[in-house]
Amino acid sequence: MVKEQLYDRGISDGRVLEAMLRVPRHIFLGHKAGSEAYSDHSFPIGYSQTMSQPYIVGYMAEQLELTGDERVLEIGTGSGYTTAVLASLAHEVFTVERIPELTARATGHLHELLFTNVNVMSDDGACGWPEHAPFDRMLLTAAAKKVPKALLLQLADGGIFVGPVEREDGQQELVKLRRDGNEFSIERLMDCSFVPLVREGSASPGLAAGGQSERHGG
Numbered sequence: 036m037v038k039e040q041l042y043d044r045g046i047s048d049g050r051v052l053e054a055m056l057r058v059p060r061h062i063f064l065g066h067k068a069g070s071e072a073y074s075d076h077s078f079p080i081g082y083s084q085t086m087s088q089p090y091i092v093g094y095m096a097e098q099l100e101l102t103g104d105e106r107v108l109e110i111g112t113g114s115g116y117t118t119a120v121l122a123s124l125a126h127e128v129f130t131v132e133r134i135p136e137l138t139a140r141a142t143g144h145l146h147e148l149l150f151t152n153v154n155v156m157s158d159d160g161a162c163g164w165p166e167h168a169p170f171d172r173m174l175l176t177a178a179a180k181k182v183p184k185a186l187l188l189q190l191a192d193g194g195i196f197v198g199p200v201e202r203e204d205g206q207q208e209l210v211k212l213r214r215d216g217n218e219f220s221i222e223r224l225m226d227c228s229f230v231p232l233v234r235e236g237s238a239s240p241g242l243a244a245g246g247q248s249e250r251h252g253g
């Protein structure tokens with residue numbers, strides 16, 4: 036997986052490659068998943084949600100430019116796999132998931148693998164986690180029409196946000212924002228396909244779109 040799906044496709048941050056060599060992806064899909072867990076696509080994890088494709092996890096982790104000292108906020112814990120990769124690369128990870136059953140399952144797997152630098156909360160992640168702000172890095176793993184303002188306010192000066200947003204044509208793109216005081220610079224990274232960021236009171240999440248086309252599935 037790491038050689039063919041990450042390294043050969045241009046992921047070159049040695050710390051990211053090493054972290055993804057170490058974190059056992061199959062654990063986050065349940066022990067029966069076996070080697071299929073390492074194949075080149077996103078995976079259904081129940082509740083119409085998906086575990087992100089290995090390439091997109093590696094790509095987003097690389098774009099976060101983690102050196103090991105950062106406090107990271109992740110929105111959309113899902114299976115907990117991306118959380119484990121982030122926890123291997125950063126000082127501390129705070130992760131928020133709106134579906135309590137997924138939160139519980141991910142917490143169990145992260146404990147099983149002895150991660151001690153992860154904090155998991157079941158809530159609407161679009162509000163961030165104000166008690167622990169500011170965060171040096173933020174990763175959103177569900178697509179929003181706009182990056183929620185609460186998240187931008189909780190990003191530290193000099194911090195980096197990576198996540199998918201919906202364009203007007205309905206297509207999603209992965210963007211990278213960098214905060215400089217009250218200014219945010221934006222870099223458009225690639226087209227992508229993530230499940231929607233669900234807000235309180237909005238309709239059901241709909242079908243997971245990951246992995247159906249050449250777009251990279253989150």
Ligand code: SAH
Pocket residue numbers: 084085086087110111112113114115116117118131132133134137158159160161176177230231232233234253
């Ligand atoms: N990185 C995860 C991908 C999870 S898919 C993995 O590799 O497993 C995106 C997740 O975002 C889903 O689990 C979904 O339930 C969650 N999500 C959607 N809207 C949310 C919200 N408002 N707050 C928190 N989590 C949300």
